[in-house]
Amino acid sequence: MEIKFNTLGSILKGSMKTWLVTPHRLLALVIITFSFLVPSIKLDITLLRSITLASISAIFAASWDLLAGYCGQPNFGHALTFGLGAYGTALLYNLLGLSPWIAIPVNLLIACVISVIIGFPFLRVRGPYFSLMSMVFPQIATSIILLFKDVTRGDRGLPCPTFFPFLTITERRIAEYYMALLFLLVSGIIMYKIANSLRGRIFISILDDELASQSCGINITKYKMQALIVSNCFACLAGSLYAPIVNLASLWTFSLTFSFYPVIWTVFGGVQTIYGAIMGAVILETLDRYILNVVVPVPQEWHMVIFSIPIVIFIIKWRFGLVRLIVEKIKNISGKTSVVKESHGG
Amino acid sequence: MALLHTKEVTKRFGGLIAVNKVSFEVEKGEIVGVIGPNGAGKTTLLNLITGFLKPDFGIVSFDDEDITGWKPFDIVNRGIARTFQIVRPFRHLSAIDNVMISLASPRSKTRNQVNSTTQLQEVAAEILKLVGLYELRYESAGNFSHGNLRRLEIARALATYPELLLLDEPFSGLNPIEIENLSESITGLRSKGLSLLIIEHKLEHLFKIVDKVIVLHYGEKIAEGKPAEVVENKKVQEVYIGGEE
Numbered sequence: 247m248e249i250k251f252n253t254l255g256s257i258l259k260g261s262m263k264t265w266l267v268t269p270h271r272l273l274a275l276v277i278i279t280f281s282f283l284v285p286s287i288k289l290d291i292t293l294l295r296s297i298t299l300a301s302i303s304a305i306f307a308a309s310w311d312l313l314a315g316y317c318g319q320p321n322f323g324h325a326l327t328f329g330l331g332a333y334g335t336a337l338l339y340n341l342l343g344l345s346p347w348i349a350i351p352v353n354l355l356i357a358c359v360i361s362v363i364i365g366f367p368f369l370r371v372r373g374p375y376f377s378l379m380s381m382v383f384p385q386i387a388t389s390i391i392l393l394f395k396d397v398t399r400g401d402r403g404l405p406c407p408t409f410f411p412f413l414t415i416t417e418r419r420i421a422e423y424y425m426a427l428l429f430l431l432v433s434g435i436i437m438y439k440i441a442n443s444l445r446g447r448i449f450i451s452i453l454d455d456e457l458a459s460q461s462c463g464i465n466i467t468k469y470k471m472q473a474l475i476v477s478n479c480f481a482c483l484a485g486s487l488y489a490p491i492v493n494l495a496s497l498w499t500f501s502l503t504f505s506f507y508p509v510i511w512t513v514f515g516g517v518q519t520i521y522g523a524i525m526g527a528v529i530l531e532t533l534d535r536y537i538l539n540v541v542v543p544v545p546q547e548w549h550m551v552i553f554s555i556p557i558v559i560f561i562i563k564w565r566f567g568l569v570r571l572i573v574e575k576i577k578n579i580s581g582k583t584s585v586v587k588e589s590h591g592g
Numbered sequence: 593m594a595l596l597h598t599k600e601v602t603k604r605f606g607g608l609i610a611v612n613k614v615s616f617e618v619e620k621g622e623i624v625g626v627i628g629p630n631g632a633g634k635t636t637l638l639n640l641i642t643g644f645l646k647p648d649f650g651i652v653s654f655d656d657e658d659i660t661g662w663k664p665f666d667i668v669n670r671g672i673a674r675t676f677q678i679v680r681p682f683r684h685l686s687a688i689d690n691v692m693i694s695l696a697s698p699r700s701k702t703r704n705q706v707n708s709t710t711q712l713q714e715v716a717a718e719i720l721k722l723v724g725l726y727e728l729r730y731e732s733a734g735n736f737s738h739g740n741l742r743r744l745e746i747a748r749a750l751a752t753y754p755e756l757l758l759l760d761e762p763f764s765g766l767n768p769i770e771i772e773n774l775s776e777s778i779t780g781l782r783s784k785g786l787s788l789l790i791i792e793h794k795l796e797h798l799f800k801i802v803d804k805v806i807v808l809h810y811g812e813k814i815a816e817g818k819p820a821e822v823v824e825n826k827k828v829q830e831v832y833i834g835g836e837e
Contacts, residue, residue, distance in 0.1 A: 444696055444709055451682045451693045457644065458680035463668035463697025463752045518684070 273576060274521070281427055285420050293536055294423045298491060300531035301426040302484050303511065305433045307527035308520050309480035310508035312437050315518035316446055317473035318453030319369070323380040324508055326387055327357050327478040329499035331485025333391065336404035336495035341397070346409055346490040350483065357482035361475045369470045372456070384500045391497060403496035406489040422491050429487060430524070433480055438520045440476060449473055450518070514557055516567020525569040595620045595787050596672070596756055601640055601650035603633075603811075610636040612811040613650070618756065623778070623788045625798045625819075628808035629831060634791045635677055637808065638758050641789075642674045643667040654756070669699040673754035675745040677761045677791075683734035687725055690733050690744055691716040694751030703753045716751065723747045723777060739770045746777070756787045763794045771797050799823075807831070 285294060306328055314320040334353040338344040344352070364383060371379055391398045398404055409425065410418045440446055451459040452466050459466050489495040498504055508523070515526020530553065538544045544552065564571050594617035603611040611633040618624050626634050639645040641652055643664040652660045659667055668674075682690050694700060695712050706712055720726050723743040728736070733744060742762060749757055762778075763771045771794070778788060779801055792798040799805070799819040807815040807828050815825045822828055 444692060444712070447685060447689050448693055448696055450684050451690075454682040454684055455680045457664075458676070458682065458748075459693065460644075460664040461642070461668060461674055461676070461680075462694040462748055463665050463673075463699055464693060465663075465665050 273573075278431065282424070285423060289416075289420075291416065291419050292540055294419050296532050296535035296539075297528070298419070298423045298426040299488070299535060300528045301430040302488050302491070303507070303531045304430050304524040304527040305487075306481055306484040307508040307511040307515070307523040308434060308437050309477045309484070311512045311517060311520055311523035312441060312449075312480070313473050313477035314509075315512065315520075315523070316441055316449040316453060317470055318449075318456075319470060319473065320377050320509075321380045321477070322377045322509070323382065323384045323502075323505050324477075324481055325500055325502075325505040326384045327360070327481040328485035328488070328504070329384065329387055329495075330357060330360065331482040331487075332406070332489035332495040332499045333398070333404065333485075334482075335486050335489045336406040337397070339407050340404060346407055346486070350486045353482050353486045354479050357478045358475055361478040362471070365471050365474050369467055369474065381502060381505070384502065384505055388497060388500045391500065401497050403494045406493050406495050408493060409490050426487060426491070429483070433483065434520065434524055437476075437480060441520050445469070445472070510553075510557060512567075514560055514568060516570025516573075519567065519570050519573075521573065522567045522569040526567065529569075594618060595622075595655060596641070596789070597651075597653045598637075598641065599651040599653070601637070601647045601652060603636055603640055603645060604648050609811050611640060611647075611808075614808070614811075614813050615650075616806050616813065616816060618787055618789055620755075620787055621782060621785060622804065623782055623790065623802045625802035625805045626789065626791045626808060627793070627795060627798065627805060631810075632808040633811040634808055635760055636811075638674065638760055638789070638791060641667075642672060642758060665697070668752050668754075669697055671699070671753075671755040672758065673749035673752045673756075674758040675742070675749050675760055675762065677764070679738070679741040679745055681733040681736065681741050681744055683732070686730050686732050687720060687736070687744055687747075688713055688716045688729040691719050691747050691751045694748045697752055700751060700753055719747050719751050722750065724773070738765045739767070742766065742774070750781075754786065756789065757781070759788065759790045759792075761791055761793060763792055763797055775801050 281297070284297065306324070310321065310324050313324075331353045334356060335346045335349040338349045338352060339346065368376070368379060392400050408418060410421045413421055441449075448459070448464055448469050451462065451464065452469060456466055485499060488499070508527070511527035511530055512523040513526075514530060515524070516522025534549050534553070538549055538552065560568055596618040599615050600613040601611055601615070602609070602613055614633075614637060616624075626637065628634055636645065640647045643659070643662050643666070646661050650660070651658055654667075654670060654672060657670070659670060659672075662670070682693065685693075692712055695704065695716055704712070704715060706715060717726060717729055720729050723746050725740060725743050725747060728740065733741070736744060742765070746757075746759070746762070759778075762774060766774065775797060778790075782788060790798060790802065802819060805815075805817065805819050805822045806813055807822060807825070809827075809831045814827045814831065815822050817825075
């Protein structure tokens with residue numbers, strides 16, 4: 247026998263919820279509009295290129311947040327699928343002469359297959375063991391690249407064709423700028439929607455307590471696999487955009503250091519938010535690529551030193567992230583009381 | 593035929609036999625209590641039934657189906673729900689979202705026939721009303737009191753539409769009034785056709801609501817019967833007078 251619950255009642259109330267213009271939504275709208283207007287305000291190629299690359303980094307960071315911040319699987323080898331996208335595009339061009347546009351769906355398909363293959367051993371381990379294990383895969387990829395030097399050119403990197411071969415350099419940079427922004431906007435919305443759907447809540451339940459999640463009848467392996475696939479696909483998309491824009495697929499995209507970048511960006515912006523990861527990546531990347539290079543030139547070696555100090559302070563003082571803190575403040579002003587909770591951290 | 597049937601279920605942890613050849617039955621619509629001193633193997637027995645541990649030996653069958661060694665979520669979707677001795681809420685989620693997780697299980701989906709999130713939220717709110725958490729439904733579980741977390745655990749278990757509900761020390765950490773309320777809810781659930789298996793230390797409260805009691809001692813079942821009979825049992829008296837109660 248089952249217990250019957252009265253599902254009727256105030257369904258009307260729910261449908262009467264309207265799309266209110268709240269300050270934080272307005273802020274998002276202003277940022278998006280402004281970013282699309284940047285080229286017409288000031289045609290600075292270096293700035294455009296910085297934001298272009300920052301946008302790609304933002305997709306990468308958000309995809310890390312979806313797996314780590316929501317599903318509780320801190321992947322410290324996230325560069326694997328980014329590098330896969332970059333090398334996939336370059337190899338498809340060099341071996342088969344395929345355009346980087348066609349390479350994107352092909353790469354995504356490969357990323358799905360790879361996710362499923364590595365997912366089976368990968369998702370059985372938990373917590374720190376997961377993180378340790380995740381670091382292995384980019385190293386394996388690096389070894390493979392070095393092993394097949396004839397095809398991959400080893401550590402010299404593989405040249406990659408541009409998305410817009412028919413345009414002049416300036417036009418190309420503007421086109422790439424809009425393209426990166428559009429991809430970020432669409433990817434960001436998709437990931438944000440997933441994160442805030444029922445599926446996203448199931449991911450959070452796995453992060454909070456795997457046993458309790460199972461006792462709710464949830465097949466946690468299935469959902470972890472879904473999170474891994476989606477996360478890897480967006481990382482792969484970021485890689486597939488990155489290589490044609492910098493015209494190179496390099497070993498850097500598989501490096502351990504690069505795997506830690508999305509962690510830093512996300513923790514800075516706010517774990518378990520998606521928008522925090524995006525804004526964190528955009529802010530730190532623009533700082534790194536533009537402000538510290540053009541506005542206040544500082545030698546590249548000093549960038550990490552300059553970043554590390556505020557990042558350490560942020561992690562200690564505001565573990566839930568800078569951008570998240572700001573957004574929660576704005577939400578509070580708008581009257582929607584929302585409590586900033588301590589997050590599980592990176 | 594009984595709803596739940598365990599046959600000589602045994603579990604060893606190294607040299608320690610935590611549960612030793614325990615056989616018992618839970619009939620449809622019955623409330624069964626499991627008592628015993630600390631370390632008697634009560635929680636282990638519950639973990640063996642719900643698939644969180646695999647028995648070394650023996651059979652667990654539910655509704656005439658052998659469910660021994662099934663995965664925990666498959667057992668939940670078969671109709672056995674549980675709560676934990678130490679509450680395990682999803683602290684990042686609101687009360688309503690905690691219940692929504694259970695409503696997303698395959699079993700709940702087929703029972704509900706509801707697709708939109710708004711409608712699911714309505715169902716979740718109804719379940720929260722049942723355990724008295726309706727007013728706090730948008731509150732984050734991270735801010736809940738211990739008593740409310742216990743209710744939330746039960747709400748989450750109920751949202752999987754179980755036929756058998758296993759409660760692991762539901763009264764621990766609750767004050768007498770809260771225990772009274774919870775007891776009422778439990779008997780209310782039984783009257784709706786649910787069967788329950790309750791592990792509890794607070795015997796005076798447990799005995800008021802159960803039909804049958806099973807006494808475990810060092811992993812073995814030493815007595816079974818109505819509360820009044822069990823209290824008269826010599827072995828049980830030895831265990832409890834020699835024990836801490």
